[in-house]
Amino acid sequence: MKPITRIHSRTAVLADENIDTDRIIPARFLTTTTREGLGKLCFNDWRYQADGSDNPAFPLNQSQAQGCSIVVAGRNFGCGSSREHAPWALLDYGVQAVLCSEIADIFRGNALKNGLLAIVIDELEHRWLLKHPGIELVIDVREQFIALPDGGRIPFRLEPFARHCLLNGVDQLGYLLQHADAITHYEQQEKAA
Amino acid sequence: MSPRTLFEKVWDAHVVVPETTDTPAVLYVDLHLVHEVTSPQAFSELRERGLQLRRPDRMLATLDHSTPTLPTNADGTRPYANAEAQAQVTQLETNCREFGVELHGWDSADRGIVHVIGPELGATQPGMTIVCGDSHTSTHGAFGALAFGIGTTEVGHVMATQCLLQRKPKTMAIHVDGRLAAGISAKDLILHIIGTIGVDGGTGYVLEYRGAAIEALSMDERMTVCNMSIEAGARAGLIAPDETTFAWLKGRPRTPQGAAWDAAVATWRALRSDDGASYDREVRIDASAVKPTVTYGTHPGMAIAMDAPVPAATNAQEHRALDYMQSKPGQPMQGTPVDVVFVGSCTNSRLSDLREAANVLRGRRVANGVRMLVVPGSEAVRRDAEREGLHQVFTAAGAEWRVPGCSMCIAMNGDLAQPGQLVVSTSNRNFEGRQGKGARTVLASPATAAASALAGRIADPRDYAVHDNRRQEQAA
Numbered sequence: 001m002k003p004i005t006r007i008h009s010r011t012a013v014l015a016d017e018n019i020d021t022d023r024i025i026p027a028r029f030l031t032t033t034t035r036e037g038l039g040k041l042c043f044n045d046w047r048y049q050a051d052g053s054d055n056p057a058f059p060l061n062q063s064q065a066q067g068c069s070i071v072v073a074g075r076n077f078g079c080g081s082s083r084e085h086a087p088w089a090l091l092d093y094g095v096q097a098v099l100c101s102e103i104a105d106i107f108r109g110n111a112l113k114n115g116l117l118a119i120v121i122d123e124l125e126h127r128w129l130l131k132h133p134g135i136e137l138v139i140d141v142r143e144q145f146i147a148l149p150d151g152g153r154i155p156f157r158l159e160p161f162a163r164h165c166l167l168n169g170v171d172q173l174g175y176l177l178q179h180a181d182a183i184t185h186y187e188q189q190e191k192a193a
Numbered sequence: 194m195s196p197r198t199l200f201e202k203v204w205d206a207h208v209v210v211p212e213t214t215d216t217p218a219v220l221y222v223d224l225h226l227v228h229e230v231t232s233p234q235a236f237s238e239l240r241e242r243g244l245q246l247r248r249p250d251r252m253l254a255t256l257d258h259s260t261p262t263l264p265t266n267a268d269g270t271r272p273y274a275n276a277e278a279q280a281q282v283t284q285l286e287t288n289c290r291e292f293g294v295e296l297h298g299w300d301s302a303d304r305g306i307v308h309v310i311g312p313e314l315g316a317t318q319p320g321m322t323i324v325c326g327d328s329h330t331s332t333h334g335a336f337g338a339l340a341f342g343i344g345t346t347e348v349g350h351v352m353a354t355q356c357l358l359q360r361k362p363k364t365m366a367i368h369v370d371g372r373l374a375a376g377i378s379a380k381d382l383i384l385h386i387i388g389t390i391g392v393d394g395g396t397g398y399v400l401e402y403r404g405a406a407i408e409a410l411s412m413d414e415r416m417t418v419c420n421m422s423i424e425a426g427a428r429a430g431l432i433a434p435d436e437t438t439f440a441w442l443k444g445r446p447r448t449p450q451g452a453a454w455d456a457a458v459a460t461w462r463a464l465r466s467d468d469g470a471s472y473d474r475e476v477r478i479d480a481s482a483v484k485p486t487v488t489y490g491t492h493p494g495m496a497i498a499m500d501a502p503v504p505a506a507t508n509a510q511e512h513r514a515l516d517y518m519q520s521k522p523g524q525p526m527q528g529t530p531v532d533v534v535f536v537g538s539c540t541n542s543r544l545s546d547l548r549e550a551a552n553v554l555r556g557r558r559v560a561n562g563v564r565m566l567v568v569p570g571s572e573a574v575r576r577d578a579e580r581e582g583l584h585q586v587f588t589a590a591g592a593e594w595r596v597p598g599c600s601m602c603i604a605m606n607g608d609l610a611q612p613g614q615l616v617v618s619t620s621n622r623n624f625e626g627r628q629g630k631g632a633r634t635v636l637a638s639p640a641t642a643a644a645s646a647l648a649g650r651i652a653d654p655r656d657y658a659v660h661d662n663r664r665q666e667q668a669a
Binding site: 015016017018020022023026027028030031032033034035045074075076079080081082083084087102104105106109110113114159160161164172173175176177179180182183186187190 | 209210214215216217219221230231233234237238242247258259274275277278280281284326327328330342343344345346347349350353354355356358360362392393396397423426428491492494508509510513603604605609622624625626627630
């Protein structure tokens, strides 16, 4: 994973609460055996009309949302399935960060492991960002704040290890493999018990 | 030692490296369940890195999500929804062969939905840590195991190290007092609980269901309850193992036998929350207040008694949900016309669920214009159901009796509803498009599903003079 220190973008808003993993990527597209190329399927049933053309009512299809890589989403984004296809699809679609007052647990973990910044912010600030789409933000992963154009700052806290991995591009499997001796020791004790 | 909850006991026993401020715990995994949808990229990762499986003996794989539920064609081929679905199944078969994983595939007499066969085979045991690339892994918590869904990156972690990096979650006790009234099922109870605590009420928590009403549940019913913990946002839900648990597990293939069984049970008896153990949050539910419960919106927290008026929308998301469902504020869901009925899924596809549906259907006919699918959770469930003649009850009523799989719960195998159709479903998610683009899902118990199939409208199973044979059989 490439290190991520900051993200600079305007915001797009998906204000609905409880945007679930089936809306992010419908289950019928999960027959893939690779991680790649899911961006075109992201939000498929919301984003396209029956004839395959863009649905103008989908917020991320609107002209002011083009090029935005920060999405401010309604509460409880990513609820539902454990499918990692959801963060894969979002990243491939161009989303690099999701800001929300509450994010579903499994989705958040999956997102951070793939370098998609799933960031929980305070409710008041969340409400304000939902009402102000298109605002220019800088997300600073090292200092854990979001800089607003007027100089204001929204603080956030990432789980320290997730933050460390993002900043340094740490390979978590590599980190786990370093504990091989401790794992062997655990297994021997378990066997003896 | 200070009093500990059931969750803390299981957690503590699996810590390989304790967590610190800077680093999560390294947590050992006893059982890793695998299916075709969330594993291929993890196997690829292992190959790319030249890694082996650390403990293939702690893995168990099956085919369930992308598999057709129609029988084989005359030429012996299987009616896959598309070439990708078939390729995904073939990929898991190849991966399991190459890496030496036990696969319950097409040729196995034990194939079925991953969360049905784990317990059936006795692979699921009290006190274990169990993971799977599937959010309904919470099902196994019914046995007092700490069981939760993981993403594909973590599937790779477990394959290579048998461990996960985890922060200790918070705990929530859900005390269910009293007892369920006659004709009220575990599905009604869990929908009622999610409707009470909310679709995100459990986020960040492990739930422990406890109290007299929980202790009175059978193992099948406990699995239904724990299965839907994730629908309240909780990764895991637990129930302390007891005599019901031990009796259900005894003699199953992967359980300890003989003296080892007695020793295991002695250990398992300690798996309960100590008196005075504290939870981060506690909720009380009155079981006697639970009625036949259904969903009216597009997430499982939008659940109410079927005879209660649908609440008015209070925000844009709820407006959208009611519009999508065509649910009418102020009117009950009971009486809503039905197009499709689905009995199946890891929530409600076990033998007792099929009996519950069959008891309502026996000697009756599904209403004209209603399509009903009954999909057993596993080959074992299918055999047992056919031995009892349940399949004949379903087919005589006009329902389709299918081959085991996830089927219309996730609708990725070709079993799906058409846009606008209303599905009364015993599955776990009523998200937009979950059962087919534009399909409208109402979650319900097997008895409610069966009654609704007969009436052609959402109906109260108690109006069909159903005797609660299941509880009588258990009592006998």
